[in-house]
Amino acid sequence: MMRTHTCGELRASDAGAQAVVCGWVETVRDHGGVLFVDVRDHTGMVQVVAHPEEAPDAFAVAEKARAEYVLRVHGEVRPRPDGTVNPDLPTGEVEIGVAGIEILARSEPLPFQLDESVVTDEGLRLRYRPLDLRRPRLQHTLRLRARVTAAARAALEAEGFVEVETPTLIRSTPEGARDFVVPSRLSPGEWYALPQSPQLYKQLLMVAGVDRYFQFARCWRDEDLRADRQPEFTQLDLEASFAEEEDVLTWVEAAVAAAFAAAGRGWEIELPLPRMAWQEAIDAYGSDKPDLRAGPAIVDISRVFAATEFNAFASTLEAGGAVRAWRLPRGGDRTRSQLDALVERAQELGAKGLVWMVVEEDGSLRSPVVKFLTEAEQDGIKTALEAEPGDLVLLAADLARLASHVLGQLRVELAAPRGHGADSGVAALWVVDFPLFEEGGDGGPAPAHHPFTHPNVEDLDRLESDPLSVRSRSYDLVANGLELGSGSVRIHTADVQERVFRILGLSEEDIHSRFGFLLDAFRYGVPPHAGFAVGWDRLVMILADEASIREVIAFPKTQTGADPLSxxxxxxxxxxxxxxxxxxxxxxxxxxxxxxxxxxxxxx
RNA sequence: GGUCCUGUAGAACAGCCUGGAGUGUUCGCCGCCCUGUCAAGGCGGAGGUCGCGGGUUCAAAUCCCGUCAGGACCGCCA
Structure with missing residues (x-):
């Protein structure tokens, strides 16, 4: 038997037991006579004491121990002497009195310290990722991820979902993101692509009568990286037959809620999640992935300035624009130069300008433009925003969508909790009623989600006449300002699918070469179906309270898509x-x- | 493709703005001392291509240009 106990499990109640533990040397404290070694494994740390009189051979070995040596220690678990208990350590009431020590492996001095207090360069961390992963924080994240994955899997299985694997060497379908490609040896000159998602295959599984499918699917997209984007990532992918929006939303909520509960952060979410129409998200948060933690929503206050003499606002309104405003509670203590920086940032984001106002203690407004505004207009602003003394108010006059976009961006930058340790909880919601199409690069309609998304039935008669106004039967899961996933009810009738393809300007030939095998299968009895995919890395990222997706992936890639390890x-x-x-x-x-x-x- | 930040001993940094000898801090490493510490402590020591290349200058870690690497963002991500 290599060990009888893990390092982190020993308690006062174990006193008197003979224990064998294995682990890495955290620190050695050599007092010349008595010598302490902290031995660590993934469960925690225990103090080992070596006395030259009690066990001279073991003491001699202990003296050779250095940081990150791998040890096997045996001895008696005993209570620490009075006054030497360490209350900061779960095992702090006991120690192991050494009878024998084996050095199982030596370690060279580390390329960086595992100490959590120093932030090591990411390139170096990834170069030595196995060492980096030894840190408790990353150990914790790996285990958190495994736990929430298991919980979500169990939740879906309880609903009758069947886990099916789909291929990773597939045909390239030139839509959406750039494909990673793999050359074929058996057919030189021909290429596989790695899937951007198992989309077509899961729909084929519906034709196959699988009924309810799910998979933790690895996906690849050859696009530039971001803090929340890696070239290979994991989706919790699901699809169900004879299902509609409400079914899918309920199942996804169950899986996600199970995951959140399993994380054990006390961040259980209340079901059902709130829903917000896409148009409202765009207007009130300037984003299709609103962060509900970042303070109040953006308000349209155009009506306040219907008859304004303030030229900047009047001309914008005349031109069909809007005046929109956002309030940062208690944000009024910013210095003039900080406020000027906000104006600059707004201009960077594309705004013509930005007006700031500070609500003074007496309720009056302090702002460079206040002298151009009537009493009624000033009151109108305060009323519309429910502004309190000490608040900062930001106004943007522009095209409505741009005004919201700029204020929405500033809102997130100024008020959203960020990064590890923020412990900000989770604010999740559904965004629904997305448009079916958006304006593509060539000016024509392009799929906002993907070309199999079912149009909203109420809008079907406008499909040809006003395609950009047609809503879709798709839905996004959003949490803390991140797009956590998306899904839709799929088109399963040939006539609707043909109308959508026609609007997208796809020729018969295009359709056949890209999606022919899916449409062929649909000829033989396709059930109505709907599905979803959750960006699993991002979900874990939120649960782990991390600001970077790299922190929740065991072996991630750098911003240039490189792996410094291999x-x-x-x-x-x-x-x-x-x-x-x-x-x-x-x-x-x-x-x-x-x-x-x-x-x-x-x-x- | 673009904008910005960073790069100095094994690690984390200060020094750079305002050019003047590789100067310094903390941790780690090595040696000695030390019998109750827990980030142990004390004394001593070793350790440097200031990312790389070019330019300006009497003189460059410092200023300029280019480049590489890490990071944030825009574009991109149906």
Whole structure:
């Protein structure tokens, strides 16, 4: 038996027991005579004491111990002497009196300290990720992730969902994000793509009669990275037959609520989640993923200025724009230069300008523009925003959508809790009634979600005449300003699907080459179906209270898509390229040669 | 493709604005001392391509240009 106990489990009640523990050396405190070693595993830490008189051989071994050596220690669990109990440690009432120590593995001095108090460079952390992962915070996150995943899986299985794996080497369907591609050796010159989501396959599973499908699916998108975006990521993907919006929302709520409960943060969410129409989100939060934690909503106060003499507002309103405002509670203590910086930021975001107002103790407004406003207008602002003394009010006069966008962005930047330790709880909601189409790059309609999203039945008669006004039967799950997932009721009738394809301007040939195998399958009895996908990394990110998705992925990639640990991506040798019939362009060869020179090692 | 921040000893930083000898702090590492610490303590020591390349200058960690790497963001992400 390698061990009888884990390091973190020993308590006063274990006193008197013989214990064998294994773990890494956290610290060694050598007093010349008595010597303490803190031994750590994923459960915690226990103090081991070595006395030269009690066990001279073990003491000699203990003296050699250094940070991160791997030890196996045996001895008696005993209460610590009076006055030496450590209340900061769960095991702090006891210690192990050493009878014997084995050094199972030595460790070189670490490239960085595991101490949580210093923030290590991310490149270095990823280069030595196994060490980084030894830190309690990351150990905790890995286990949190496993726990919430298991809970969500159980919740869906309880509803009769069946876990099915779908392929990762699939045909490229040139829509949406850029595909990662994989060359084929058996068919040189032909390529697989890695799925951006299992979308088509899960719909095929509905045709197959699986009825309720789910999968924790790895997905790949070859796009630039962000704090909440990795090129490979995990979705909790689900699809159900004979199901509509309410069914899907209920199941997703159950899975997500189970996950939140399993996280054990006391952040259980109240069901059902609130719902907000897409248009309201855009108007009142300037975003289709509103962060409900970031203070009050944006208010349209155009009516207050219907007859204003303040030129900037009057001309905007005349031109069909709007005046919108947002209030930052207790934000009025900002300095003039901080307020000027806000104006600059607003202009960066595309606003013509930004008006700030501070509500003084006597209720009056302090602002560079207040002299242009009537008493009634000033009162109108305060009333509409429910402004209190000490508040900061920001006004933007612009095209309505731009005004909301700018104020919404400032709202998040000024008032949203951010990052590890914010412990801000969770504010989740559904955003519904998305438009079916948005304006595409070529000016024509493009799918806002994907081309199989069912139009809102009430809007069907406007599909051809006014496509951009048609709402869809899709829904987004939003939490803390992050898009946590999206889904829709799918089109399952050929005539609606054809009308949508026609509006998207897809030719028969396009349709056949991109989605032919799905539509073929639909010819043989497709049940009405609907589904959803939850961005699982992001969900864990919220539960772990982390500001970066990299913190919840065991082996993430840097912003340039590199893995400093393995050195991926890396050049292939000519033989491997030849097997798949791939030849590098001259420019690419030059790039690799330069890389090789810089790194001073061969690339093949 | 673009904007911004960062890069100085094994780690985290200060120094840079306002050029003047690789100067400093904390941690780690090595040696010695130390019998109840828990971020142990005391004394001593080693450790540097100031990311890289170029330019300006009598003189560059410091100013300028380029480049690489890490990060934040815009574009992109049906």
């Amino acid at each position: 050195g991926a991506p890396a050049a292939l040798d000519a033989g491997q390229l030849g097997e798949v019939g791939v030849m590098l362009t001259p420019e690419t060869t030059v790039r690799l040669t330069e890389l090789e020179e810089r790194r001073g090692r061969p690339h093949g």
